[in-house]
Every structure is written in C-alpha cells, then in structure tokens.
Amino acid sequence: MLNSVEDIIRGCRQKDPGAQRSLYEMFSSRMYGVCLRYCGSRDDAQDILHEGFLKIFEKIRQFEFRGSFEGWIRRIMVNTALERYRNQNKFVSIRDDSIEDYEKPEDFDISEDITAKELMEMIEDLSPQYRMVFNMYAIEGYSHKEIAELLGITEGTSKSNLSRARVILQEKIKEFYKQIDKIGIKYEKVGSNR
Amino acid sequence: MRKLDQIDDLFRSGLEDYEPIPPVDVWDRIEKDLTAKSNSRRALPIFLKIAAGISLLIGLSWAGLKLFISDDRSDIIITQTPAINIVEPEIALQPQAKFEKPSSQDHEVPGSTDVSHKNNISVEPNTEDLITGMAPSGIVPAEKETGSIVSDFIPPVDYRYEILNLSPGAGNLPSADLQQPSKNDMIIQQNLLAMADEDEKKTDWIIGGKLGPQYTYRNFDLLQAESSRIPEYMEKESGLLAYTGGVNVEADRGGRLTVQSGLFYSKIAMTRPYVSNESDYFDIGETYNSNSTDQLNKSNTIGTIVFENDLPQNLVRTDEGYVEPGPYELETQLGYVEIPFVVKYKIIDRKLGVNINGGIWADILMGTKVYKMDGNQIYVEGINEDMRTLTVSSSLSFGFTYPISNKLSLNCEPFFRYYLSQVNTNIETAVYPYSLGILTGVNYYF
Numbered sequence: 001m002l003n004s005v006e007d008i009i010r011g012c013r014q015k016d017p018g019a020q021r022s023l024y025e026m027f028s029s030r031m032y033g034v035c036l037r038y039c040g041s042r043d044d045a046q047d048i049l050h051e052g053f054l055k056i057f058e059k060i061r062q063f064e065f066r067g068s069f070e071g072w073i074r075r076i077m078v079n080t081a082l083e084r085y086r087n088q089n090k091f092v093s094i095r096d097d098s099i100e101d102y103e104k105p106e107d108f109d110i111s112e113d114i115t116a117k118e119l120m121e122m123i124e125d126l127s128p129q130y131r132m133v134f135n136m137y138a139i140e141g142y143s144h145k146e147i148a149e150l151l152g153i154t155e156g157t158s159k160s161n162l163s164r165a166r167v168i169l170q171e172k173i174k175e176f177y178k179q180i181d182k183i184g185i186k187y188e189k190v191g192s193n194r
Numbered sequence: 195m196r197k198l199d200q201i202d203d204l205f206r207s208g209l210e211d212y213e214p215i216p217p218v219d220v221w222d223r224i225e226k227d228l229t230a231k232s233n234s235r236r237a238l239p240i241f242l243k244i245a246a247g248i249s250l251l252i253g254l255s256w257a258g259l260k261l262f263i264s265d266d267r268s269d270i271i272i273t274q275t276p277a278i279n280i281v282e283p284e285i286a287l288q289p290q291a292k293f294e295k296p297s298s299q300d301h302e303v304p305g306s307t308d309v310s311h312k313n314n315i316s317v318e319p320n321t322e323d324l325i326t327g328m329a330p331s332g333i334v335p336a337e338k339e340t341g342s343i344v345s346d347f348i349p350p351v352d353y354r355y356e357i358l359n360l361s362p363g364a365g366n367l368p369s370a371d372l373q374q375p376s377k378n379d380m381i382i383q384q385n386l387l388a389m390a391d392e393d394e395k396k397t398d399w400i401i402g403g404k405l406g407p408q409y410t411y412r413n414f415d416l417l418q419a420e421s422s423r424i425p426e427y428m429e430k431e432s433g434l435l436a437y438t439g440g441v442n443v444e445a446d447r448g449g450r451l452t453v454q455s456g457l458f459y460s461k462i463a464m465t466r467p468y469v470s471n472e473s474d475y476f477d478i479g480e481t482y483n484s485n486s487t488d489q490l491n492k493s494n495t496i497g498t499i500v501f502e503n504d505l506p507q508n509l510v511r512t513d514e515g516y517v518e519p520g521p522y523e524l525e526t527q528l529g530y531v532e533i534p535f536v537v538k539y540k541i542i543d544r545k546l547g548v549n550i551n552g553g554i555w556a557d558i559l560m561g562t563k564v565y566k567m568d569g570n571q572i573y574v575e576g577i578n579e580d581m582r583t584l585t586v587s588s589s590l591s592f593g594f595t596y597p598i599s600n601k602l603s604l605n606c607e608p609f610f611r612y613y614l615s616q617v618n619t620n621i622e623t624a625v626y627p628y629s630l631g632i633l634t635g636v637n638y639y640f
Contacts, residue, residue: 029213046220053224058621087422116212119205138202166201
C-alpha cells in the first residue's frame with residue numbers, strides 16, 4: 001500500500017492526471033470531513049476541498065517522503081481553511097480573559113451512542129471563532145500559542161474561546177440526550193398503548 | 195481521564211473516521227482548473243517560437259545588410275582594375291550623337307573602302323570623363339569638324355553604370371594593357387574607392403555598453419487568492435532598487451530608424467517582512483508536531499519561498515511553537531538574461547540627439563535567490579519557487595546621445611519596462627514585474 005501511495009505521489013509530481021485522480025479518490029472523503037469541521041456550510045467546505053487539492057497538486061514536489069503524507073495533506077487543508085476564515089471573518093476576538101475566568105464545563109457522563117454526523121452538526125452550530133479554536137486544539141492538537149499565532153489572537157483569547165466552545169458543546173450534548181430520552185419515553189408510551 | 199477533556203475525547207474519537215463523500219462536481223472543478231493550468235503551461239513554447247522568430251529576424255536582417263554591402267563592394271573591386279587600363283576604346287560612352295556623313299572630298303582616306311569605318315571617330319577618351327559623366331574630351335562635335343550636329347549628347351552618365359560595364363569582355367571595352375596605368379587611371383581608382391567607402395558609410399554599425407539602476411516591483415492579478423488579500427500584499431511587500439546592463443548592437447542606415455539588439459542581464463527584486471505570527475504567511479508545510487514534516491515555508495505574491503535548510507536561520511522550534519529572534523526582511527531576487535529587439539526613432543537629429551525607443555524583450559530566468567536581511571547581515575535562505583523560465587517584456591525609453599569623438603558617443607536612457615507575460619506559475623496570483631530606471635553608457639561607431 002505504501003508503494004502504491006508513493007507511486008501516486010510520484011505520478012502527481014509528473015502532473016499525471018490519472019495519479020491526481022487516484023490521490024483525490026484516496027483522500028477526498030477524509031479531507032472533506034476535515035473541511036466540514038472547520039466550515040459553517042457545505043458550500044464553504046467544498047470550496048476549501050477544491051482549493052486545498054489544487055494546492056496539494058501544485059506543491060506536491062515539496063513533500064520529501066518524511067513523515068506522514070496524510071498529515072501533510074491534512075495540514076494543507078487546515079491552513080487553507082484558516083486562511084479563508086481569516087479573510088472572511090477577520091477573527092474579531094470575543095474575549096481576552098485570563099485563565100481564571102474560564103467557565104469550566106461540569107462533569108457528566110457521556111455514552112458513546114452519538115453518531116459522527118450528529119457531532120458534526122453540533123460543531124457546525126458553533127460560532128466560527130469557537131469552532132476554529134476547538135477544532136485546532138481538541139482535534140488537531142495545536143497548542144494555544146500556535147493557535148494564537150495562526151489566528152492572530154492572544155493565547156488568553158484562544159483559551160477563553162476553547163472553554164466557551166466546550167461549554168456550548170456540553171450543553172448541546174445534554175440537550176441531545178434529553179431529546180433521546182423524550183423519544184425513548186414516547187416509544188415506551190406508544191408501546192404501552194398497544 | 196479528566197472529565198474536562200471528555201468533550202474533546204468524544205469529538206476526537208467520534209470524528210476520527212468521519213469520511214463523508216464529497217459531491218462529484220468538486221473533482222470536476224479541480225480537473226477543469228488543472229487542465230486550464232496545464233494548457234497555460236503548454237503556451238510556453240509559443241513564447242519560445244516568438245523569441246526564436248525575433249532572433250531569426252534579427253539574424254536575417256543583419257545577414258541581409260552585410261550581403262547587400264558586400265555585393266556593391268565586390269562589383270567595384272572587380273571592375274576597377276581593368277578600368278585603369280583603357281587604351282583605345284571605341285566610343286565607350288555610346289553617345290547618341292550622330293555625325294553627318296562627311297563628304298568624301300573632305301575626309302576620304304586614300305585606300306579605304308569601308309564607309310562605316312570612315313564614319314567612326316577614333317578617339318582616346320579622357321578617363322576622367324567617365325567620372326564626371328561628360329562626353330569624352332576626344333570627341334569633337336561634328337560642327338567643328340563637319341560644321342553641324344544632328345542631335346545632342348546623352349545626359350550625364352551614372353558612374354555606377356560605367357563601373358559595372360568596364361569589365362573585360364563587356365563588349366564595349368577594348369583589350370586592356372595591364373602594364374602601365376596612367377595618372378588619370380590612378381585618379382579613377384581613388385575616386386572609386388572613395389565612392390565605395392561612401393557606400394559603406396550608409397550603414398553604421400554601433401556596439402555599446404549600458405549599465406544602470408532600476409527600481410523594480412510587480413503588478414499582480416488574483417487567480418484563486420481572495421481579493422481581500424490585496425491590501426495585505428500591497429502593505430507588506432515593497433519594491434527594491436536593483437540593476438540592469440548589457441551590450442547593445444545597432445545597425446544605423448542613416449535614416450531616422452535604427453534597430454537594436456544585444457544581450458542584457460537584469461535583476462528584479464522585492465521584499466517582504468518575515469513575521470512569524472501571521473498565519474497567512476505560514477504557508478503549506480508548516481509543522482506543529484515533530485512527527486510530521488519539518489519543512490517550513492513562507493510565501494510572497496510570487497509564490498512559495500523554499501528554504502535551503504529545514505528551518506530558516508535563527509528560527510528555533512520549541513514546545514511552545516516557533517521562536518522568532520527578531521523582525522527582518524526576506525528579499526527575493528530574480529535574475530534574467532534578456533535579448534531585446536528595439537526600434538529607435540530619432541526625433542532630434544543634432545549634436546545632442548534624442549531618440550524614442552520601443553521594443554520587445556525575450557527574458558530567460560537564470561535563477562532566484564531569497565536573502566534574509568537582518569540589519570547589516572545578509573544570509574542566503576533559499577529560492578522562490580513557482581517561476582516561469584521564459585517570459586516576454588516590453589520597453590519604452592528616451593535615448594539621449596552626445597558625441598565625444600568621431601567614433602564614440604555618450605548615452606543616457608531613462609526607461610520603463612513591463613512584463614507582458616506572468617513570471618510565476620503560482621495558482622493564486624499572476625505576477626507581472628515592472629521597472630523604472632536609467633541606463634548610461636558608451637557607443638562605438640565602426
């Protein structure tokens with residue numbers, strides 16, 4: 001499989017259309033998932049996927065077979081999304097609080113029966129700045145210093161936005177479980193009526 | 195696991211394998227853009243053809259002029275030797291004079307039976323007359339001999355006609371005596387050589403050298419970059435002073451138009467600040483986790499700057515991210531070898547001559563360099579990628595010429611250059627450099 005990916009990369013370096021198509025088919029779904037996480041709409045996600053793959057094909061000579069190729073592609077997609085959001089949303093800081101001001105999420109139990117699609121919908125509902133910081137910190141593994149540099153905000157704002165995003169997501173999860181419970185009760189009631 | 199991170203873990207694990215299928219039209223758009231880009235690259239050979247055509251045109255013009263001049267001179271050289279040895283031509287200039295048949299009483303030669311021979315006037319023409327176009331001095335109008343002339347002489351004779359027809363075997367020349375050229379013959383030779391020189395001077399070949407500073411910057415069109423980036427590019431990048439110079443060759447046929455070519459070298463430069471906390475300049479390949487690639491790239495309007503080392507000098511990666519020691523500038527320099535095809539028109543043809551010049555240049559990229567300018571310290575950091583090898587530019591200039599001797603002149607030429615084709619292959623921007631400068635130099639006239 002590794003040789004196959006290497007062959008595709010080498011083909012892409014030669015601008016081989018077949019190799020480019022293969023690369024797209026291999027990674028487009030995973031990268032589309034990444035794009036959706038960073039975007040508020042599917043149209044935006046598709047634009048970033050489009051722009052990101054063009055960059056990948058353009059810059060693929062820079063990949064030197066060191067480290068993960070998927071990580072390299074993923075970085076391009078994330079950077080493309082960040083660039084787009086910087087230009088579109090201008091990243092106005094909501095707060096620049098100190099760490100002590102964080103609203104810490106309450107502890108609660110989480111079952112594992114939430115689907116990826118439902119989780120994605122919750123992230124999409126976040127405001128752009130919360131969504132970006134949460135994605136970068138919680139899922140991509142960026143440090144607050146790196147997030148601050150990339151988004152042009154302070155580290156304190158990054159931490160504050162992350163905290164707020166967690167609280168909002170926690171509320172959404174609670175709300176989700178409440179809906180599940182209601183649906184379950186309804187089912188029981190319907191069943192008991194029969 | 196801490197409860198605080200439960201949300202993070204839930205989303206990380208829940209979305210790890212989330213792989214929705216993108217709509218088909220995304221690939222269609224990508225494929226369309228890739229094809230368009232590929233086609234634009236295929237257009238490069240067209241520029242090569244244009245450059246080759248220009249070079250061929252210059253070469254043929256030069257060869258044609260040389261052949262034209264050498265043909266005249268060869269004719270003269272061939273004919274001048276016999277021309278100095280005319281001994282007894284018949285009526286060499288073929289004057290259209292008709293002499294009345296003399297009466298047999300006045301001119302009958304005893305023993306002669308050839309009437310036509312009697313009508314010929316045997317003279318030895320003064321060879322100076324060949325140059326002046328006058329009738330041979332030996333020909334005496336019939337009036338003096340016979341008392342009347344039926345018609346006039348032909349108009350003055352074109353010397354070239356005579357030169358070309360003075361070769362042996364031309365029909366109207368007698369056999370030549372090659373042993374003793376007369377004084378007049380020597381004069382003819384000198385005159386012919388003088389005329390040949392005169393012909394040659396009709397084309398002045400000029401070779402010169404020029405050198406001068408130029409302020410260089412770039413214009414650009416957005417391709418896929420967001421239009422909101424224009425202010426960023428405009429505010430953060432700036433033009434720089436560079437230089438240009440080379441050798442020029444000109445063919446001056448004596449009119450107002452002159453054609454110039456040559457070989458030049460130009461530096462085009464621009465700069466941008468190296469500021470690490472701006473994400474838009476942290477382009478592709480930047481790393482945050484050490485297990486990924488360690489390549490860090492920046493970009494400018496032209497495209498990606500690739501550093502020779504994994505990380506730029508003095509930039510240190512720590513657990514907290516990159517540490518920047520201080521602000522400095524990244525200067526990109528593009529080096530071009532250039533072949534011009536310039537037409538010059540004299541608008542003032544006096545001692546201080548003034549020309550207006552317009553031309554097309556074939557520009558061949560020799561390389562790019564990116565320097566880090568840290569105060570007085572200069573480091574070579576890498577190259578600017580995404581460049582085209584061959585581009586075409588145009589020029590407009592005013593040339594001021596002042597002679598300092600018969601063979602030398604001083605020149606001063608303020609100019610404006612603009613690149614007609616984009617110099618980069620970046621997918622986000624199309625960059626068109628321009629420059630404004632002054633060339634000064636010396637011309638030598640052959």
